[in-house]
Amino acid sequence: MATGREPQSYSGAQKALHWLIALMILSMLPIGFYMVDRGAKTNFDAWTNTLYTAHKTFGFVVLMLVALRIVVRRSRGAPAPVATLSPMERFVSEAVHKLLYVLMLLVPLLGWAGVSAYPARGIFFGLSLPPIAPINEKLAETLLQLHGYAAIALAALVALHFAGAMMHGFVKKDGVLRRMMPGA
Numbered sequence: 001m002a003t004g005r006e007p008q009s010y011s012g013a014q015k016a017l018h019w020l021i022a023l024m025i026l027s028m029l030p031i032g033f034y035m036v037d038r039g040a041k042t043n044f045d046a047w048t049n050t051l052y053t054a055h056k057t058f059g060f061v062v063l064m065l066v067a068l069r070i071v072v073r074r075s076r077g078a079p080a081p082v083a084t085l086s087p088m089e090r091f092v093s094e095a096v097h098k099l100l101y102v103l104m105l106l107v108p109l110l111g112w113a114g115v116s117a118y119p120a121r122g123i124f125f126g127l128s129l130p131p132i133a134p135i136n137e138k139l140a141e142t143l144l145q146l147h148g149y150a151a152i153a154l155a156a157l158v159a160l161h162f163a164g165a166m167m168h169g170f171v172k173k174d175g176v177l178r179r180m181m182p183g184a
């Protein structure tokens, strides 16, 4: 709800975090599916193992960036919705943004919990991550299955978010897309 005390625009840090996280998630989704498919087809050759190690490292970087982003968002807030949006558009965009935040946290946390339970090394630039789930192979399989389902839900939501951004930017031309752009 607009209170009149919101900032006028997203800060440079908010925009930088939005685009960096977007880039990382948009690359990790297709590469994640490819990696799992390749593992099944090649019985985990060296390149598949490299992809898994990179996936865990970059996934953990995303988790930390998202945590930082939430701290910035909660302390600074966001600009009030563009005035021309209908109540329905405000409701839907707010709901999609909230769900994106939830899934941006849930997806890497489920991945981390899954590798903790296996236990596989949750690797972060060569360091082992502390485990966040008890060792239990059945639990690990369930957690990683949920990680995959949550990633599919995230991909669907990103597609919706992207379609909304394009509609505002190129059909309605109402300034919604512009305000997440650098320099705007």
Ligand code: HEM
Pocket: 025, 028, 029, 030, 032, 033, 036, 037, 039, 055, 056, 057, 058, 059, 060, 062, 063, 104, 107, 108, 109, 111, 112, 114, 115, 122, 123, 144, 145, 147, 148, 149, 151, 152
């Ligand atoms: C936002 C960050 C992340 C995204 C978008 C992401 C996305 C994905 C996707 C799309 C898959 C393929 C799912 C499937 O085909 O079943 C996958 C698999 C996997 N991810 Fe992630 N992931 C992220 C973070 C992490 C983290 C932090 C870890 C662990 C530290 C992790 C560990 C794994 C593992 C072990 C698999 C393979 C699961 C299997 O073999 O069934 N992921 N991830």
Ligand code: HEM
Pocket: 018, 021, 022, 023, 025, 026, 073, 078, 081, 093, 097, 098, 100, 101, 104, 158, 161, 162, 165, 166, 176, 177, 178, 179, 180
């Ligand atoms: C694919 C290209 C993308 C475009 C063109 C785009 C565009 C935008 C725009 C214009 C806004 C501002 C909306 C407003 O002011 O009401 C926004 C906000 C947001 N975007 Fe994206 N986005 C993209 C990708 C992503 C991805 C991949 C994610 C995360 C998975 C994401 C998460 C968010 C979130 C959570 C917000 C709300 C920000 C806040 O108010 O704190 N975006 N995006």
